[in-house]
Amino acid sequence: xxxxxxxxxxxxxxxxxxxxxxxxxxxxxxxxxxxxxxxxxxxxxxxxxxxxxxxxxxxxxxxxxxxxxxxxxxxxxxxxxxxxxxxxxxxxxxxxxxxxxxxxxxxxxxxxxxxxx
Amino acid sequence: xxxxxxxxxxxxxxxxxxxxxxxxxxxxxxxxxxxxxxxxxxxxxxxxxxxxxxxxxxxxxxxxxxxxxxxxxxxxxxxxxxxxxxxxxxxxxxxxxxxxxxxxxxxxxxxxxxxxxxxxxxxxxxxxxxxxxxxxxxxxxxxxxxxxxxxxxxxxxxxxxxxxxxxxxxxxxxxxxxxxxxxxxxxxxxxxxxxxxxxxxxxxxxxxxxxxxxxxxxxxxxxxxxxxxxxxxxxxxxxxxxxxxxxxxxxxxxxxxxxxxxxxxxxxxxxxxxxxxxxxxxxxxxxxxxxxxxxxxxxxxxxxxxxxxxxxxxxxxxxxxxxxxxxxxxxxxxxxxxxxxxxxxxxxxxxxxxxxxxxxxxxxxxxxxxxxxxxxxxxxxxxxxxxxxxxxxxxxxxxxxxxxxxxxxxxxxxxxxxxxxxxxxxxxxxxxxxxxxxxxxxxxxxxxxxxxxxxxxxxxxxxxxxxxxxxxxxxxxxxxxxxxxxxxxxxxxxxxxxxxxxxxxxxxxxxxxxxxxxxxxxxxxxxx
Numbered sequence: 001x002x003x004x005x006x007x008x009x010x011x012x013x014x015x016x017x018x019x020x021x022x023x024x025x026x027x028x029x030x031x032x033x034x035x036x037x038x039x040x041x042x043x044x045x046x047x048x049x050x051x052x053x054x055x056x057x058x059x060x061x062x063x064x065x066x067x068x069x070x071x072x073x074x075x076x077x078x079x080x081x082x083x084x085x086x087x088x089x090x091x092x093x094x095x096x097x098x099x100x101x102x103x104x105x106x107x108x109x110x111x112x113x114x115x116x117x
Numbered sequence: 118x119x120x121x122x123x124x125x126x127x128x129x130x131x132x133x134x135x136x137x138x139x140x141x142x143x144x145x146x147x148x149x150x151x152x153x154x155x156x157x158x159x160x161x162x163x164x165x166x167x168x169x170x171x172x173x174x175x176x177x178x179x180x181x182x183x184x185x186x187x188x189x190x191x192x193x194x195x196x197x198x199x200x201x202x203x204x205x206x207x208x209x210x211x212x213x214x215x216x217x218x219x220x221x222x223x224x225x226x227x228x229x230x231x232x233x234x235x236x237x238x239x240x241x242x243x244x245x246x247x248x249x250x251x252x253x254x255x256x257x258x259x260x261x262x263x264x265x266x267x268x269x270x271x272x273x274x275x276x277x278x279x280x281x282x283x284x285x286x287x288x289x290x291x292x293x294x295x296x297x298x299x300x301x302x303x304x305x306x307x308x309x310x311x312x313x314x315x316x317x318x319x320x321x322x323x324x325x326x327x328x329x330x331x332x333x334x335x336x337x338x339x340x341x342x343x344x345x346x347x348x349x350x351x352x353x354x355x356x357x358x359x360x361x362x363x364x365x366x367x368x369x370x371x372x373x374x375x376x377x378x379x380x381x382x383x384x385x386x387x388x389x390x391x392x393x394x395x396x397x398x399x400x401x402x403x404x405x406x407x408x409x410x411x412x413x414x415x416x417x418x419x420x421x422x423x424x425x426x427x428x429x430x431x432x433x434x435x436x437x438x439x440x441x442x443x444x445x446x447x448x449x450x451x452x453x454x455x456x457x458x459x460x461x462x463x464x465x466x467x468x469x470x471x472x473x474x475x476x477x478x479x480x481x482x483x484x485x486x487x488x489x490x491x492x493x494x495x496x497x498x499x500x501x502x503x504x505x506x507x508x509x510x511x512x513x514x515x516x517x518x519x520x521x522x523x524x525x526x527x528x529x530x531x532x533x534x535x536x537x538x539x540x541x542x543x544x545x546x547x548x549x550x551x552x553x554x555x556x557x558x559x560x561x562x563x564x565x566x567x568x569x570x571x572x573x574x575x576x577x578x579x580x581x582x583x584x585x586x587x588x589x590x591x592x593x594x595x596x597x598x599x600x601x602x603x604x605x606x607x608x609x610x611x612x613x614x615x616x617x618x619x620x621x622x623x624x625x626x627x628x629x630x631x632x633x634x635x636x637x638x639x640x641x642x643x644x645x
Contacts, residue, residue, distance in 0.1 A: 021286070033285045033286060036286065036289045037289045037292075039289075040289040040292040040296075043292075043293060044292060047296040047297070072299075073296070073299065076248055076295075076296075076299075080292055083252070083255045086259060087259065087262075090262055091285065094277060097269060098275065098278055101271045102274070110275055
């Protein structure tokens, strides 16, 4: 059951992210990219399987080693989240900079006012 | 030789980046460190290359965690070939930047960012793990975002916005593909993946979804390499970035996408084959490469045509160079497409692609640096303000002319052999009965004519004709001209002393298709 709910939510998140990326407002575009990146992270977590228990090694081996969820994907997701933080911060600063330079965050207007290098 | 030599170039670039960040208040010391670092990087790559030439493949397991559990760095002839290109272009670009970038720009950590870009590129060439490839890509991209927006004027912020958003989406897609590959094959290590894909039944792998995921991943690499239809960020980003950064972007980081395609699709995914019952419409054969061959071919054809036609109609030198770079990447991909489709010419095709990549890396880096020299002297590279440069600064013009000739493919420059090998691959493929070889030949010929057309236009408008006022009164920096000329000399040297380069490219192509050695070196005793 969980996997169907998760698949539906992931699909919705990707659709919503794509919808935002196609907006005219740059801030929404950045939000859209962030949402898509986060849904990619959630998707990555699901790749390790959802059936097992938490991958924590306590004292001694777990009763049934095969019941533990794959911890590797969670390590991967941590890396991807950190990278995502950095890139999102940069994208937001860049948005501010675009506003300073062009006086607008409307992508249509941006297409008209751009000067020559 | 201790395997630690594998990480030497990586460490050198990283230490240089950190030191130049610490020295940002002392511009002269920072420049000195940056130049020393670039030289040391060249030395480190040469050291690694000699070690690889002796032992054919070197594997470094980080913290001695054996693959496939740990992180693996692998250096073989293919990696060192690409690293060699990086080292040469990077050294020239650093020398150029030391004079070209203002003191204020240097305080803004230009050199630190630049060396972090080199770190990312080096890591991508050396990694033996797909998730680490993603991480190194991000290291490379994060620094390149900032370098593209470096001048932060209106045009630059706009170009950087487009570049950043596209690459962030590319990264998300790459993450999806990596997750899918992990889920379907159960591993992230490239050698382990090749071993498992060669034996799908034993490891319970269904090759059909792997093909789909490989195709998604392919789109990401095509985006990095700027192949049509993923080329639209290229012109704006290359024009916005400072000249030495454009030289690096066009010369080296584009080639990271090409390297990833060669490494993953010719070494790893080529191990797999599709079940016989599954016949895809329009594709012959059941190997993965037979699926990607026609796609690569169409993309190469579109790149050559679109890049060439786009370059003919540009109004400024940087625009011509940026569009030309789309067209030239088509020439790199074309032999790869043939190599993927026709197994008989696989090694030759990869060698041709690598030689062409080397030629384009050197020549296009040099042309962007030449354009930067002109911009520094005159303040613009729009053709309407140029004219008569050949009489005003003959040395620089000779450099530009050599670069243009190298991309057109005139002997004895390196470009001649690049073009020759592309034609030879197509002809050989035709001889062994490959389909579409005639079409490939016609395409390469048409592309070559387009190259002649846009470079003669650039030459006529910028370098011949009446001298404009701006050209007459400008003074050209001897240091910058010297860098351009040294790179131009490299083009001639590579062309005249082509034998060792050809041997290196052959070795690299051999390493790319020699899956058995790769798997056996990374996973001792694990080869099927």
